[in-house]
Amino acid sequence: MSAPINVGDRLPERVIGPFDAGALARYAEVSGDDNPLHLDDAVAAAIGLAAPPVHGMKLLAAFEPMLKAWRDDLVIAALGGKFVQPILRGETVTLSGRVLRASEQEIFVRLFAHGAARAPGVIGEATLRPAERRL
Amino acid sequence: MPVETSLEAPIALGPFRLRVDPARAAAYAREIGADEASVPLAYPAVWLAEPELFAKVRELCASLDVVPVHESQSFAYESPLVAGESYDLSVTLNREEKPPRLTLAASIATPSGAPCGRIETMLRLVPRAGFGSGS
Numbered sequence: 625m626s627a628p629i630n631v632g633d634r635l636p637e638r639v640i641g642p643f644d645a646g647a648l649a650r651y652a653e654v655s656g657d658d659n660p661l662h663l664d665d666a667v668a669a670a671i672g673l674a675a676p677p678v679h680g681m682k683l684l685a686a687f688e689p690m691l692k693a694w695r696d697d698l699v700i701a702a703l704g705g706k707f708v709q710p711i712l713r714g715e716t717v718t719l720s721g722r723v724l725r726a727s728e729q730e731i732f733v734r735l736f737a738h739g740a741a742r743a744p745g746v747i748g749e750a751t752l753r754p755a756e757r758r759l
Numbered sequence: 760m761p762v763e764t765s766l767e768a769p770i771a772l773g774p775f776r777l778r779v780d781p782a783r784a785a786a787y788a789r790e791i792g793a794d795e796a797s798v799p800l801a802y803p804a805v806w807l808a809e810p811e812l813f814a815k816v817r818e819l820c821a822s823l824d825v826v827p828v829h830e831s832q833s834f835a836y837e838s839p840l841v842a843g844e845s846y847d848l849s850v851t852l853n854r855e856e857k858p859p860r861l862t863l864a865a866s867i868a869t870p871s872g873a874p875c876g877r878i879e880t881m882l883r884l885v886p887r888a889g890f891g892s893g894s
Contacts (some may be wrong), residue, residue: 654783655787657816680793680829680832681804681832685787685791685799685801686792689793690793697832701835701836702835703801704834704835704879706830707832714814
């Protein structure tokens, strides 16, 4: 590892989106998740959403480039998250993270994806290891 | 803390021989804002949407008249996926009653049997009435 990593360190925030209907359609096509909830305003409205929600997987996956940009001397061994509440089409998304555990062998990071709402849409976690170690 | 109860014996599916399609991996990387030099950690989400695999989930949900809502997702790797290579995906489906939920636990291995990683997908099962359609 180059610079030391300490518990409590904050990762540089990354702002993504806003995602329009075209972006959601492209993700649906490439991922195979063609749930109309993400693509059809009427389906989203039927469950009380003002717009279709962004695929949770698209947001979770977006943590990977954020983590790689933070430390290119680490590799991501695990990435996961809970989809807590919808982040809607048209919302700007802020990705953030904080180091919860750190040793020479492993770094554990808590991750958040926030849309327009106060509460996070995705609460994630990642385990990273020095690049010289195998995953 | 609520007690989680399993309804029936887990269902084993596969192994499914699946390939990391280089063009699709690159397209997936673009849609999550990642570079195209490596296979995205979340790429196996594409495999989970494969009709032969997801058919069992659809069938189960139809029989229960519920919609699966993606609640959480995780990926853990022992070695990175390589574009163009094929892998064997073995899946275990487990249904819980309280809360109503379907868990897909999958292992990824090379065709020679070397373990590469693990995936866990949790789907909350929501009554279809008033919901629309699910992923």
